[in-house]
């Protein structure tokens with residue numbers, strides 16, 4: 374299990390990453406302005422640059438190139454090669470889901486949250502097409518979405534208007550209503566004939582993609598297929614949408630050549646810059662899907678591990694404090710199988726705040742204090758996840774946090790049923806995780822609970838239609854497999870296996886996806902995958 378702990382819980386188990394050593398050290402990252410290295414600059418935003426062959430970069434949009442001839446005179450030459458993003462080989466990007474351990478909803482209102490990435494992930498295969506094919510396709514089989522746009526028909530000029538144009542390095546904290554409206558005609562034909570509910574899901578994902586593509590790309594953008602497979606249950610509070618938007622943002626930024634790496638020797642500041650860049654655009658995608666996200670989900674999905682997150686001022690970057698030695702918590706993750714909408718639950722709290730500002734603010738403030746206390750507790754030298762006293766202290770904070778979420782009106786009878794089964798049988802402490810209204814609950818298991826009790830709980834949960842999840846906490850964030858080829862070990866039959874769209878689409882279920890492209894192979898982490906790792 375690659376150094377990860379595992380809890381036996383009468384069937385599928387949940388494992389948590391082993392903390393290498395305990396220390397309370399943590400640093401805060403706040404990146405305000407990008408300081409680009411040349412390798413990170415987008416060809417579309419760079420000043421013209423003379424190449425070794427004498428041609429001048431910047432010849433997009435049919436401009437003629439200038440060359441310096443032998444006599445040192447400038448001479449006009451025909452535009453032989455249209456400048457666009459250099460053709461990349463097919464590649465895959467991947468980003469994890471997350472659990473919010475403390476602070477959901479309060480985090481939308483500027484308070485702190487503690488969140489950790491999980492080992493369930495999304496994988497996006499990017500397949501550039503030959504130059505003559507001027508189409509962009511999304512194949513998202515998890516939600517049954519398949520759609521193709523003609524690149525030339527997309528509203529590039531609206532997004533490129535100087536009053537609207539956003540660059541890859543900018544911090545975008547609002548969607549522009551005119552740009553959203555410009556997408557409308559291009560979303561109308563998506564999944565025509567499907568049910569309204571299904572269309573909404575499709576439009577959410579498609580609009581997130583188009584908004585990012587049109588903001589970051591240009592009319593010369595290469596024809597391309599984007600194929601997505603995810604192992605994260607959708608709408609369960611585990612950050613499926615953020616993991617998808619992180620994949621889309623990193624793929625597009627990679628395609629316009631504004632991301633350096635990832636590679637092992639990158640200096641920490643450069644890693645942080647790339648991570649921040651991806652995170653900013655993933656947040657834009659999240660706004661398309663959720664309306665008013667806090668940014669915690671995309672932050673954890675981008676940088677991985679565990680963090681304390683706070684965005685007090687939406688016009689400024691968030692404050693992200695990595696929890697380097699996130700403890701090996703005996704957590705159980707249970708899905709109610711009750712669908713929910715993050716946008717709906719977030720709006721519910723917003724309405725409560727309008728109706729009862731002082732009361733709601735005091736609940737949110739209390740949640741903030743719980744998150745603060747939890748972060749302080751798990752960062753303490755003497756916190757020991759095998760010790761009842763440590764776990765009990767953390768568990769009590771979870772109980773308080775859940776109660777406050779109930780007060781905000783975002784729980785659900787099926788979530789409270791898990792809490793009842795767990796708390797009242799002395800098995801541990803439970804709170805909802807994510808938006809609530811359904812989705813998942815996390816349970817911190819009490820050390821030393823007899824196996825029969827755990828078996829009994831597992832049986833009851835199964836009988837009542839709940840599903841347990843096996844996952845690892847504190848995993849890598851966004852990663853890239855470029856080209857989309859896995860070596861899988863020298864003696865392996867599949868050595869050098871190229872992952873094409875058919876193979877990717879035909880991978881059988883979660884296990885099939887993980888077996889084919891998973892960042893973890895059977896024998897541990899797959900070395901072909903590279904990550905931007907924000908290190909201590």
Ligand SMILES: Nc1ncnc2c1ncn2[C@@H]1O[C@H](COP(=O)(O)OP(=O)(O)O)[C@@H](O)[C@H]1O
Nearest residue numbers: 515574577578603608609610611612613614715
């Ligand atoms: N595997 C996927 N493929 C395509 N779109 C997805 C996928 N997973 C999530 N999404 C998008 O994210 C939305 C779910 O977001 P949300 O309700 O916040 O759930 P979660 O709590 O899992 O993030 C979906 O409606 C869809 O637009």
Ligand SMILES: C[C@@](O)(CCOP(=O)(O)O)CC(=O)O
Nearest residue numbers: 478610612666667715807808
């Ligand atoms: C409720 C909230 O705090 C978390 C939502 O998480 P999820 O979409 O249910 O995975 C919203 C947010 O932080 O944007």
